Each structure stands twice: as C-alpha cells, then as structure tokens.
Amino acid sequence: MALTEQANRKSEAGGDVAADEAPAGAATIYVCVTCRKAGEPDTEPRPGALLAEATASAAQGSGVAVRRVRCLANCTRGPSVAMRANGSWTYLFGGLDIGGAAALVEGARLLAGAADGIMPWRGRPEPLKRGLIARVPPLDFQEETP
C-alpha cells in the first residue's frame, strides 16, 4: 500500500503541471450535506451542510462552482467532497471539517489548471492530501497497463 501511494504521489508531484492556465470556472466541488464524522452524535445543521456553506463562501469570485449533494456514500469517512474540472480525473476527499473550505477551493483551482487532469501533489493543500479517498479517470480515459 505504502509503495503504491508513494509511487502515485511521486508521479503526481513530478508532473509538469500548468496550474492556473485553465479557467477555474471549469471546476465543480460537490459537498455532501448529510455527512457527519462517523461515531459523532447527530447534530443539526450537519457538519457537511456547514462545510457546503463555508465552501460556497470561499468560492465566491473564484469561478469554482459548489453543488450540494445528499449522499456521496462515503459515510464512514465523512464529511465528504468530490470535485472535478473539464476533462480531469474526479477526486474524492473525506474527513474534512469546516476549516477545509479554502483548501477545497484551492484544490479545485489546481485541478482546473492541471494540463494532465491530475491534481498535483506538490502544492496540494494538506487536507486534500490526508483526506484523499479515491480518484476516478475521466470519460475519455485510455487504458493503462502496468
């Protein structure tokens, strides 16, 4: 596991990424509004709803779109967020809190500016490193072999 992650980070960090060349408006952040941390009591508003509100505020004027969604099915590792930009990979993050709102917007801008559709590891905000859940290739993805 460690080796795979390390290799992945290395390849992401090593990419020659042209950040900020694409319009940030190409990026969308999906915030789960029903999420709470596993094992924590049920409070209203839900931590996910607060995160959505904070992210929408942080995104104002950035061109990054924020969409509320009821469930990303990452319930054991919420609060949860997905993001993608035009033609990029889709990223899923978990274990976020309201303090991660600015990190999400910065991550979305990095992703929108990445020529290869991969969010660079270098310069990626810390909550989007430790909170990485998974990533999914874009629709036009070409098969890779080891």
Add this chain to the structure above:
Amino acid sequence: MALTEQANRKSEAGGDVAADEAPAGAATIYVCVTCRKAGEPDTEPRPGALLAEATASAAQGSGVAVRRVRCLANCTRGPSVAMRANGSWTYLFGGLDIGGAAALVEGARLLAGAADGIMPWRGRPEPLKRGLIARVPPLDFQEETP
C-alpha cells in the same frame, strides 16, 4: 452514519428501476491493476491485475467495457474498481477479490439499465454492497438540498 446509509439504501431500493432497458454497452468498469489488500505482501501478478483479467473474461459478450487503470488512490481498501454508464452516477468499490468479477459485470449491467443513474440496492450483488466506497454524481447533476 447508519441512518444516512440506511436512508440511502432505502431510497435506492425503492427506486422504480428499469433494469436492462439500456444497452449494457453503455457501462465501463475501471479496474486498478496495482491494487493489493492493505497489509498483504507484495506478490506478482497483483491481485488487482488478476481481478482485471477475471473481469474482462466475465464481461465477454456482455457489452460491458473493462479498462485497466494504474491507480484509483483507494490504496488502503483495495482491490479497487470504479464503474459508470452513460449519464449515471460513478461508483467506487473496494475490498474485492477475483471472485467478484461476475458481480462487477452484473453491477455494471444494473447501472446501465437504471433510468435514474443510481445502482439499485435491491438485487445488487453482495460484493458491491459491502464493498461500496463512494459514489459521485454525473456531470449534469442538479444540486440537492436536504
């Protein structure tokens, strides 16, 4: 958490899903070929590569496409697979083994046939219930509020 999952399953199970009405060819399964179970020794071929091979075999003649991918960044809960169909939500599964190949193809057919783009819980193969990692809305997703 339990409540959210339960509600989610209920809504999925309750959906009036027209399975098999869409062509299964609309579905694509992405199998991570570098995955192994966390904590297990590094063996070649990797369990993910074996799963990809088994899934490609199981998909023959089904119209479901299978694509190998190097890393879905779900390393702590592999072996990992993503799938989607035209306009559907994208699903991520983990903790799979080679015995899950047929379940993946069946899940992809269910997803391709779901009019609402949601994989029905009822009738979903067991490995795709216990192995659910997350799901991501489609590109044309409209915001939901609680």
